[in-house]
Amino acid sequence: MAIRIFVTGGTFDKEYNEIEGSLYFKDTHLPEMLALGRCKVSVEILTLMMVDSLEMSEADRDLIVEQCKNTKEERIIITHGTDTMEVTARALGQLIRDKTIVLTGAMIPYKFGSSDGLFNLGSALAFVQALPAGVYIVMNGRYFHWNNVRKNRKTGEFEEMRRED
Amino acid sequence: MAIRIFVTGGTFDKEYNEIEGSLYFKDTHLPEMLALGRCKVSVEILTLMMVDSLEMSEADRDLIVEQCKNTKEERIIITHGTDTMEVTARALGQLIRDKTIVLTGAMIPYKFGSSDGLFNLGSALAFVQALPAGVYIVMNGRYFHWNNVRKNRKTGEFEEMRRED
Amino acid sequence: MAIRIFVTGGTFDKEYNEIEGSLYFKDTHLPEMLALGRCKVSVEILTLMMVDSLEMSEADRDLIVEQCKNTKEERIIITHGTDTMEVTARALGQLIRDKTIVLTGAMIPYKFGSSDGLFNLGSALAFVQALPAGVYIVMNGRYFHWNNVRKNRKTGEFEEMRRED
Amino acid sequence: MAIRIFVTGGTFDKEYNEIEGSLYFKDTHLPEMLALGRCKVSVEILTLMMVDSLEMSEADRDLIVEQCKNTKEERIIITHGTDTMEVTARALGQLIRDKTIVLTGAMIPYKFGSSDGLFNLGSALAFVQALPAGVYIVMNGRYFHWNNVRKNRKTGEFEEMRRED
Numbered sequence: 001m002a003i004r005i006f007v008t009g010g011t012f013d014k015e016y017n018e019i020e021g022s023l024y025f026k027d028t029h030l031p032e033m034l035a036l037g038r039c040k041v042s043v044e045i046l047t048l049m050m051v052d053s054l055e056m057s058e059a060d061r062d063l064i065v066e067q068c069k070n071t072k073e074e075r076i077i078i079t080h081g082t083d084t085m086e087v088t089a090r091a092l093g094q095l096i097r098d099k100t101i102v103l104t105g106a107m108i109p110y111k112f113g114s115s116d117g118l119f120n121l122g123s124a125l126a127f128v129q130a131l132p133a134g135v136y137i138v139m140n141g142r143y144f145h146w147n148n149v150r151k152n153r154k155t156g157e158f159e160e161m162r163r164e165d
Numbered sequence: 166m167a168i169r170i171f172v173t174g175g176t177f178d179k180e181y182n183e184i185e186g187s188l189y190f191k192d193t194h195l196p197e198m199l200a201l202g203r204c205k206v207s208v209e210i211l212t213l214m215m216v217d218s219l220e221m222s223e224a225d226r227d228l229i230v231e232q233c234k235n236t237k238e239e240r241i242i243i244t245h246g247t248d249t250m251e252v253t254a255r256a257l258g259q260l261i262r263d264k265t266i267v268l269t270g271a272m273i274p275y276k277f278g279s280s281d282g283l284f285n286l287g288s289a290l291a292f293v294q295a296l297p298a299g300v301y302i303v304m305n306g307r308y309f310h311w312n313n314v315r316k317n318r319k320t321g322e323f324e325e326m327r328r329e330d
Numbered sequence: 331m332a333i334r335i336f337v338t339g340g341t342f343d344k345e346y347n348e349i350e351g352s353l354y355f356k357d358t359h360l361p362e363m364l365a366l367g368r369c370k371v372s373v374e375i376l377t378l379m380m381v382d383s384l385e386m387s388e389a390d391r392d393l394i395v396e397q398c399k400n401t402k403e404e405r406i407i408i409t410h411g412t413d414t415m416e417v418t419a420r421a422l423g424q425l426i427r428d429k430t431i432v433l434t435g436a437m438i439p440y441k442f443g444s445s446d447g448l449f450n451l452g453s454a455l456a457f458v459q460a461l462p463a464g465v466y467i468v469m470n471g472r473y474f475h476w477n478n479v480r481k482n483r484k485t486g487e488f489e490e491m492r493r494e495d
Numbered sequence: 496m497a498i499r500i501f502v503t504g505g506t507f508d509k510e511y512n513e514i515e516g517s518l519y520f521k522d523t524h525l526p527e528m529l530a531l532g533r534c535k536v537s538v539e540i541l542t543l544m545m546v547d548s549l550e551m552s553e554a555d556r557d558l559i560v561e562q563c564k565n566t567k568e569e570r571i572i573i574t575h576g577t578d579t580m581e582v583t584a585r586a587l588g589q590l591i592r593d594k595t596i597v598l599t600g601a602m603i604p605y606k607f608g609s610s611d612g613l614f615n616l617g618s619a620l621a622f623v624q625a626l627p628a629g630v631y632i633v634m635n636g637r638y639f640h641w642n643n644v645r646k647n648r649k650t651g652e653f654e655e656m657r658r659e660d
Contacts, residue, residue: 019486037284039306040322091406096241107348115442119202124288125306130295140205141290156349183602184651272513278608321514332599370635370652384506434554449532455636460625471534471620
């Protein structure tokens with residue numbers, strides 16, 4: 001069961017530019033992270049864009065939806081900035097119902113030592129294998145349905161919009 | 166849905182004794198790892214033992230089985246040395262059928278910087294939430310049924326004993 | 331021989347704000363870094379300010395000079411942003427001649443895992459003990475006299491303004 | 496002023512064998528550590544041996560003395576296990592008086608994340624440039640003369656055998 005990973009940027013892949021003293025994107029760290037996790041799941045990685053999710057455009061989201069539709073894999077992980085992750089999840093959830101799609105990200109860049117990225121990647125890879133078709137956000141060890149999740153701007157954590165009973 | 170975590174030792178929790186220049190166990194790093202992963206899943210952690218799994222006795226395994234039976238949680242993670250993880254999985258699998266139990270571990274100690282532990286913990290927490298009742302080993306981003314897994318001693322990776330078709 | 335350490339901020343002490351996704355200052359990491367280095371030199375640490383050195387004012391520099399003059403220790407380390415480290419070194423070098431003062435910093439924040447900060451701190455502590463009275467910049471394993479040093483903006487490295495023969 | 500670095504092993508360069516679960520030597524991490532420190536001092540690195548200093552023989556020490564005598568550089572760093580560092584320092588101190596030789600090491604392996612190695616290497620590089628001819632041990636941010644130092648086996652720290660007044 002091969003898994004498709006689409007990279008879109010976000011905190012996951014931010015780096016520190018030591019000349020400018022600022023944060024920027026270079027290449028994705030996904031292959032390095034999978035190697036560190038000794039991951040033996042068959043994955044195909046494709047970088048679609050490298051953007052801060054606050055700067056993601058409608059065209060960017062259309063591209064993500066299109067790629068998810070067209071790729072032959074039925075299980076897909078999307079690495080994504082957390083600020084608008086719920087927006088992309090909704091765009092996907094309204095249009096794609098026959099694949100398992102997991103969006104994940106990080107609060108701390110992977111290159112900054114004490115990142116949550118490796119934990120989230122491990123969770124995302126597991127959930128994408130075990131959950132039924134649907135679009136989910138995976139953060140903080142939990143999974144959320146695309147139509148019942150928001151990021152709490154104060155705590156930085158994801159939560160249900162309403163409790164499901 | 167609270168998750169029970171039983172700690173038994175293994176490479177996960179090994180530390181470096183700088184006076185002796187040797188490896189040893191002190192306390193578990195599970196709470197620190199869950200904090201790093203910003204984990205918001207409700208978990209209860211209990212340390213059952215702190216041993217290298219090559220030194221795990223029959224009595225140790227009996228204790229693990231007993232604890233899994235008696236704990237009220239129906240989803241359980243066991244951190245365990247990789248060398249005899251499959252033995253403990255079999256002991257559990259033959260006796261417990263109504264809970265989801267995931268054994269996981271690490272090839273590199275968490276304290277040694279470039280560990281696979283955080284990735285495995287993320288995977289284990291996700292699989293234990295999403296898989297049906299049964300006993301599983303979760304390593305390398307994958308899950309294995311207790312009755313069809315062995316550690317490859319040369320590569321250090323887990324693999325199926327026979328391919329399931 | 332006690333050593334005085336004055337903290338002024340700079341990349342050394344920058345942290346990542348995971349809610350804002352930006353860099354900021356909180357507390358100095360000097361005590362943590364000295365503990366990691368198992369440093370047994372007697373030091374007194376005082377935070378004078380926490381600023382990016384591009385935003386350091388004349389009044390800030392006057393304060394640094396004043397503090398160096400007035401402290402009873404004759405050997406002083408100043409942690410400082412690298413962008414204007416040479417300016418502060420000149421302000422000190424023109425006015426203080428009877429103490430050994432070492433300015434040091436980092437290109438990568440200490441909290442970002444692969445920082446040069448611990449190496450620079452080790453160098454600074456050694457040079458401040460072994461060099462005669464004077465004002466120096468210590469970076470890249472080297473020491474430079476206050477009146478013959480500049481930061482190369484392209485490489486991020488410090489170099490002599492003229493070769494000393 | 497080029498500096499010679501002789502590598503002899505010790506905790507500095509120990510690695511974790513994930514198949515065996517034990518500590519071992521592979522290659523020295525000195526070049527990687529110097530790169531991390533953005534070191535711009537001209538150095539020549541030569542690995543003489545890769546041993547735990549408890550297993551260092553008389554022949555090993557003779558080789559170290561010989562190499563220090565014969566190398567053309569007048570400033571030399573030796574990375575060395577801490578357990579018998581003082582023995583090698585004495586062997587060198589009794590025979591070589593016209594070069595500045597610094598022995599240094601680490602209590603925690605460099606590869607284990609929270610090592611004192613980078614701090615010690617920064618100190619050693621600074622002291623070897625700034626101290627007069629003589630043989631020294633550099634640990635814990637301090638330097639010790641070869642004929643007045645011992646490792647405290649309980650604390651793991653180096654200390655003077657008698658206070659120098």
